[in-house]
Amino acid sequence: MSGTGADMLARIAIASDRLDVNANGVLTVGGVAATALVAEFGSPLAVSVERTILDNHARIARAFRARWDGPVEILFSFKSNNNLAIRALLSRAGAGGDCFGEAELRATLAMGTPPERVALNGSDKSPELIRLAMEKGVAINVDGEEELAFIERAHAETGRRARVNLRLKVLPAALDRYMNGSALKHGTGVESARRAKWGFTQPRSLEILKSLHASPAVELLGFSCHIGHLSTDPQAFAAIAGAFGEAVLSLSRQTGFVPTVLDIGGGWAREREPEQRGAEVAPVPVEDQVEAALAALKAAIAPLGAVPALWAEPGRYIVGNGQLLLATVGAVKSDAGLVWAHVDVSTNNLPRIETGGFWHHILPADRMHDPYDATVQVVGGTCFRSVLGADRCLPALARGDLVAILDTGMYAEVFANQFNGIPRPAGVLVGEEGAVELIRQAETIDDVFARHVVPPRFARNHEE
Amino acid sequence: MPKTGAALLERIAIPGDDLAPDADGMLRIGGHRADDLLSRFGSPLFVTVESTIRQNYRAFRAAFEAHWPAGVDVFYAIKTNNALAIRAILNEEGAGGECFGPAEYRATLESGLPGERIVVNGSDKSEDELVEAARRGSVVNIDHEDEIAVLARVATAERPVRVNLRLKLHSEAFDTFDSAFFKSAEKISTVLARAKWGQSLPAAIDLVKRIRATEGLRLLGYSCHVGRFSNLPEASAVVAREMAGAAEEIHAATGFWPDVLDLGGGWPRRREPESRAPDANPHGIEDYAAAVAAALMSALAGRPLPRLWLEPGRYLVGNAVVLFATVGAVKQDLGLTWVHVDASTNLLMRIETSRSWYHALPASRMRDAFSTTADIVGPTCIPSLLAGERPMPALARSDLVAILDTGMYAEVISNQFNGMGRPANVLVSPGRAEAIRRRETYEDIFGTHTIPDRLRKDTP
Numbered sequence: 001m002s003g004t005g006a007d008m009l010a011r012i013a014i015a016s017d018r019l020d021v022n023a024n025g026v027l028t029v030g031g032v033a034a035t036a037l038v039a040e041f042g043s044p045l046a047v048s049v050e051r052t053i054l055d056n057h058a059r060i061a062r063a064f065r066a067r068w069d070g071p072v073e074i075l076f077s078f079k080s081n082n083n084l085a086i087r088a089l090l091s092r093a094g095a096g097g098d099c100f101g102e103a104e105l106r107a108t109l110a111m112g113t114p115p116e117r118v119a120l121n122g123s124d125k126s127p128e129l130i131r132l133a134m135e136k137g138v139a140i141n142v143d144g145e146e147e148l149a150f151i152e153r154a155h156a157e158t159g160r161r162a163r164v165n166l167r168l169k170v171l172p173a174a175l176d177r178y179m180n181g182s183a184l185k186h187g188t189g190v191e192s193a194r195r196a197k198w199g200f201t202q203p204r205s206l207e208i209l210k211s212l213h214a215s216p217a218v219e220l221l222g223f224s225c226h227i228g229h230l231s232t233d234p235q236a237f238a239a240i241a242g243a244f245g246e247a248v249l250s251l252s253r254q255t256g257f258v259p260t261v262l263d264i265g266g267g268w269a270r271e272r273e274p275e276q277r278g279a280e281v282a283p284v285p286v287e288d289q290v291e292a293a294l295a296a297l298k299a300a301i302a303p304l305g306a307v308p309a310l311w312a313e314p315g316r317y318i319v320g321n322g323q324l325l326l327a328t329v330g331a332v333k334s335d336a337g338l339v340w341a342h343v344d345v346s347t348n349n350l351p352r353i354e355t356g357g358f359w360h361h362i363l364p365a366d367r368m369h370d371p372y373d374a375t376v377q378v379v380g381g382t383c384f385r386s387v388l389g390a391d392r393c394l395p396a397l398a399r400g401d402l403v404a405i406l407d408t409g410m411y412a413e414v415f416a417n418q419f420n421g422i423p424r425p426a427g428v429l430v431g432e433e434g435a436v437e438l439i440r441q442a443e444t445i446d447d448v449f450a451r452h453v454v455p456p457r458f459a460r461n462h463e464e
Numbered sequence: 465m466p467k468t469g470a471a472l473l474e475r476i477a478i479p480g481d482d483l484a485p486d487a488d489g490m491l492r493i494g495g496h497r498a499d500d501l502l503s504r505f506g507s508p509l510f511v512t513v514e515s516t517i518r519q520n521y522r523a524f525r526a527a528f529e530a531h532w533p534a535g536v537d538v539f540y541a542i543k544t545n546n547a548l549a550i551r552a553i554l555n556e557e558g559a560g561g562e563c564f565g566p567a568e569y570r571a572t573l574e575s576g577l578p579g580e581r582i583v584v585n586g587s588d589k590s591e592d593e594l595v596e597a598a599r600r601g602s603v604v605n606i607d608h609e610d611e612i613a614v615l616a617r618v619a620t621a622e623r624p625v626r627v628n629l630r631l632k633l634h635s636e637a638f639d640t641f642d643s644a645f646f647k648s649a650e651k652i653s654t655v656l657a658r659a660k661w662g663q664s665l666p667a668a669i670d671l672v673k674r675i676r677a678t679e680g681l682r683l684l685g686y687s688c689h690v691g692r693f694s695n696l697p698e699a700s701a702v703v704a705r706e707m708a709g710a711a712e713e714i715h716a717a718t719g720f721w722p723d724v725l726d727l728g729g730g731w732p733r734r735r736e737p738e739s740r741a742p743d744a745n746p747h748g749i750e751d752y753a754a755a756v757a758a759a760l761m762s763a764l765a766g767r768p769l770p771r772l773w774l775e776p777g778r779y780l781v782g783n784a785v786v787l788f789a790t791v792g793a794v795k796q797d798l799g800l801t802w803v804h805v806d807a808s809t810n811l812l813m814r815i816e817t818s819r820s821w822y823h824a825l826p827a828s829r830m831r832d833a834f835s836t837t838a839d840i841v842g843p844t845c846i847p848s849l850l851a852g853e854r855p856m857p858a859l860a861r862s863d864l865v866a867i868l869d870t871g872m873y874a875e876v877i878s879n880q881f882n883g884m885g886r887p888a889n890v891l892v893s894p895g896r897a898e899a900i901r902r903r904e905t906y907e908d909i910f911g912t913h914t915i916p917d918r919l920r921k922d923t924p
Binding site for chain 2: 078079082083084085088089092100101102103104106107111112121122123124125126144145146169194195196197200201204330331333335336338340342348351354355377379381382383385386390399414415416417418419420421422423424429437438439440441442443445447448449450451452453454455458459
């Protein structure tokens with residue numbers, strides 16, 4: 001137990017962070033003091049940093065382009081953070097989009113993403129959604145046997161053809177060792193991927209490919225595959241990409257279809273990764289992951305004799321550290337040899353702590369130069385245990401202090417709930433040169449109950 | 465093993481349910497056909513049964529009144545399900561209210577419940593909520609020393625503020641029970657000690673003295689809430705016994721004897737998703753009431769008996785809400801069958817957080833023979849496994865599935881992942897189906913987002 005928040009920040013910083021400490025010991029985010037942000041926009045507050053998001057996007061795009069001989073498209077995975085301003089920012093930076101369902105598709109296109117750079121995923125797409133995707137001209141990653149019938153129906157009615165990749169399921173045994181953290185919920189190792197609803201293995205994939213290839217309603221692009229984040233180990237990505245390449249080659253040989261697109265999905269690991277799945281996390285540069293994956297993919301598809309365009313669907317890598325959560329300390333309780341510091345956010349705002357074992361760094365945002373001389377349970381106030389950080393070394397915190405919870409750009413706001421009737425916080429975007437713009441209004445209690453209706457027969461005109 | 469949905473339903477039915485298959489195999493709920501409700505209100509749909517709530521409340525109250533001679537007060541834990549219409553029904557039944565925070569407090573008050581019938585919990589109460597609770601005559605379960613000074617400012621001798629002190633119970637007596645529920649390698653006593661709530665004994669003695677020395681505060685007694693971690697009645701008895709023991713020790717140090725023991729909630733249900741298994745809980749609410757009353761009677765022998773306060777949530781509403789969903793893509797590969805429905809774990813997050821286990825019924829084919837084993841899954845970009853490896857009849861697109869026991873900790877912790885709007889909720893009673901929650905739209909999901917003009921302009 002030694003050092004300060006500033007020391008901790010120096011130790012855990014990654015290249016695209018825009019975090020610093022000012023002379024008053026206050027954390028600055030994109031150059032703006034955390035205290036000033038909360039003073040202007042209220043607490044709690046989700047703070048996104050434009051330069052961090054743009055740098056992450058540029059770096060992962062470079063990592064792929066430097067290692068692939070064909071064209072590369074980066075499709076931002078909207079599910080990881082659906083903030084419209086962030087989507088608009090990434091559209092301007094040239095990012096395509098990965099989306100699921102009508103709401104994500106409409107939002108992605110409305111924020112200026114060119115349809116030709118958008119892929120629609122999902123294991124249960126409705127006929128209406130398929131038709132919408134064809135009208136807009138986005139690529140459909142086909143993941144159900146009925147989807148071709150839906151495509152052909154829409155084609156007959158509109159004359160439009162569907163741009164299609166076929167989603168494959170790969171189950172390389174080498175993945176086994178990376179998947180044990182999810183065993184309780186989804187089974188051990190590769191079994192959990194086998195049990196998941198996505199993708200097709202042969203012979204199913206072969207039958208569907210033949211139908212797609214033969215259909216005049218389909219412009220067949222290629223294949224997609226997405227296992228998601230399992231590990232930071234480059235060999236995990238190599239195992240997936242290699243197995244994907246082998247499946248593609250096999251299908252190509254049996255049908256004569258040569259893909260022009262390979263979509264290798266997302267889950268590219270960050271260097272400060274909250275998702276651990278029970279395993280020790282070794283920070284690995286994204287270039288190493290991409291290098292291993294693309295080497296395996298190239299080797300597997302070399303006999304094709306063609307270089308398809310490569311699509312990747314990163315989410316967390318682009319936005320993970322693009323956002324942090326500022327929260328204010330409330331009651332501090334000492335009892336039974338422990339200290340609990342309540343803050344005004346909870347696991348409502350970070351449900352992956354509960355569902356995915358996420359571990360977030362927490363910094364004493366207004367005491368970054370104070371010595372770490374306490375061990376604190378940082379908790380939310382809700383009627384759940386809401387442990388945001390257990391046994392954390394921090395300065396002694398007092399009511400009114402600020403904490404910063406890092407890496408909340410991924411799978412946080414999109415999973416946030418309103419348990420105990422707690423409205424969800426506002427969000428701001430810190431731009432270049434410290435300009436701060438509101439990108440999400442704070443909810444009110446009225447918002448929480450806005451959809452409730454009490455039948456008039458129960459209505460009581462209750463006054464004191 | 466049951467061979468049809470109807471047979472399965474017969475086997476798992478509990479008192480208060482109002483579910484029955486029609487001759488054509490369509491499930492009826494509260495007297496209404498599921499297909500009628502979904503065609504009228506859309507899919508997916510939460511369906512709330514009014515009579516179930518009333519029946520559960522009456523059964524709960526009767527069980528404790530039968531075993532405890534010194535009076536029982538019941539406060540509904542609105543955190544479990546905050547539907548305003550449910551709160552209104554419980555007002556008609558006479559239930560008090562248990563709340564956390566300004567939103568739950570406001571919702572409870574606006575339902576028409578007088579402030580005096582409300583108990584306020586929370587380990588980090590704001591000044592504003594404490595002042596509001598005091599002004600309206602609510603009872604505050606004090607959980608932090610800072611609350612005393614805030615309440616003292618608004619309390620007067622004429623209008624005292626009634627308070628209980630929340631105790632932290634973490635005796636080794638808890639360690640005889642299975643700790644699996646807590647998802648922790650630690651002993652239960654350690655898990656309970658490490659939770660943020662309550663005061664352990666030395667701190668509690670100090671606070672009892674301070675509260676009693678504070679003008680305007682009227683200490684009623686003690687509260688505690690360990691929550692459900694076991695279906696064994698003996699677990700509830702341990703809570704009661706530990707509370708009684710704490711009361712004795714504090715009495716020895718301060719001379720204070722409580723008029724109220726608030727034992728909190730978490731009273732287990734017969735068909736309990738948190739059991740993480742299909743098996744019914746063999747214990748009824750009478751068993752818990754009897755175990756608690758016996759433990760208190762023996763621990764408090766010779767003392768004046770306090771009133772019992774209880775804060776049930778799940779017991780009142782657990783089986784009062786059923787989630788109906790419509791089948792979409794049915795996929796077969798690798799010898800497995802996935803049946804997609806239009807609801808997901810977004811709506812049943814306790815599956816993801818606590819491995820809760822829900823019964824699923826083939827609501828439109830209740831009389832078809834089970835012929836396959838299926839995974840019922842939501843469509844979202846996470847596995848969203850609602851019901852794994854379930855015997856089912858062959859299900860096809862547009863069939864209906866019912867997921868039982870979604871009245872507790874479902875809508876209140878639901879989210880909008882993947883931009884999925886949350887469903888409507890309809891209240892059914894004989895001859896009546898009334899919307900009590902409107903379905904969310906695209907605008908509801910993105911309504912709070914704002915896009916700076918500079919990012920909208922010149923988009924490529």
